[in-house]
Amino acid sequence: MSTAVSTSVEQIRKEFPVLHQEVNGKPLIYFDNAATAQKPKAVLDALSHYYEYDNANIHRGIHTLAERATSAYEDTRKSVGKFVNANETEEIIFTKGTTEGINLVAQAYGRKFLKDGDEIIISQLEHHSNIVPWQILADQTGAVVKIIPINEKGELLLEEYRKLLSEKTKILAVNYISNSLGTINPVKEIISLAHDAGAVTLIDAAQAAPHHPLDVQDIDCDFLAFSAHKMYGPTGVGALYGKRRLLESMDPYQGGGEMIKEVTFEKTTYNDIPYKFEAGTPNIADVVALKAAIEFIQSIGYTFIHDHEELLLNHANKVLLDIPGMTPYGQASEKASVFSFNIDGVHPFDIGMWLDAKGIAVRTGHHCTQPLMDWLRIEGTVRASMAIYNTIEELDIFAEALKDIVKKFKK
Amino acid sequence: MSIEAKQEEIIEEFSVLDGDMEMTINYIMELGESLPELDDKYRNEDYIVKGCQSKVWMHAYLNNDKVKFDADSNTAITKGLVSLLIRVLDGETPETIMEHDIYFPEKIGMNRFIGTQRSNGFAAMIKQMKLYALALSSKTKTGA
Structure with missing residues (x-):
């Protein structure tokens, strides 16, 4: 972090x-970073360099390109291992993204070990x-999904969480940072309480990876999943961290090449982790x-990222909260650096369309968190989510744009 | 005015806006404001047009064997877009509505202005209006 x-x-x-x-004739202001972040040149160069010079299928290839591709692939595994502070590189599994990581744990761990009446806690x-992966698992096993409630500020109610925990709790799965409200959850404490109850823990770190240092040994989670595309990396790839003991105890998630040791029509033996x-x-x-x-994130450092994004959030609060009819959601x-809101009498969709006309990209709708929107008794919000490249000036333009839009609806 | 003529008129109006997104949205919203109020009794699940991201309620009925459409939306921009469809199809016979292609959304660059997902919503609305016309066509025949 001090780098x-x-x-x-x-x-x-x-x-x-x-x-x-x-x-639309205006300089682009990109405030949809919680959906996906933009990519720096270094990432674009790495992609084109790979295809221009190193492309080959990995593992077992005996030629030079296969060797280069394999090293580059395995170097990333080492890099991810250090990035999340895993104990061993083999504890890192590449996935399509956070969603696949969670589904993998639900099916390969949950389906093997959960039974009728067991409980899964989410928030x-x-x-x-x-x-949804836990609901599917619940349908398959007869397990029950329990929900940690929140307060008006969008914070988890830890006293209620304690009451949910029991010897029936087998899995605890929560996000590190909420995508809709930006709440940073006290995952270390949540995990510790779950472990006391004997549960296995999974952290959805999709929103945390671009903003917050990840340390799986410090928070002591059993699984942690994140996506590359939200942390300035490419789409379609992510990683799942899992403790060796648990990964080894699990069944394979999918069958095919790469994940096997020996295949005969009578019996197939599986490869070791992570290849399994x-x-x-x-x-x-x-x-x-x-x-x-x-490497891009490390070159900037989470201290700089945190300080800059805190500056942006504070400025967003300063210039946005006094806009007529403003209702912010999530004040943990x-x-x-997420500012989710509605403006009285204006549908989020209309706000989003107007902002786009002014060159400002935000997200509108339920943000894939319908149960949270139901709890808030709203259909959706407008969400401006900031990243390392956003500026105070962009927030000022955003605030002026919103004031202009409000006027159009107050005619 | 024929359905073609009405569509050509809309295409002409939008061409004046010259692709300016803010002016276009402003214009669409103004069109929506002039749409007659929809009776509250039609603002329920039975009258929602499926396939739209925002909510559209639409009611159709016969008046002298011509189809009349009433509609509303919870978003101002969508309401404006619906008003364009009503302008083209309202007051036509069920057969005319079923026979004619609605081509103006593509010509005025709906994809550019409302995005692909919204265009799907637009397609759903056109489909729903034609279904209303189909349902009402049997009524004119039995009534005759």
């Missing part, structure tokens, strides 16, 4: 080609990707480029 070099947001912006364009804040969970030719190029994304004391 932060002297840098500026202006310099960082230069690394992102996509930011330097006009949209009111979860993304559909950390709800990586059936088929993986997304090699994007895995290779994920390393560049990690520990919060990432």
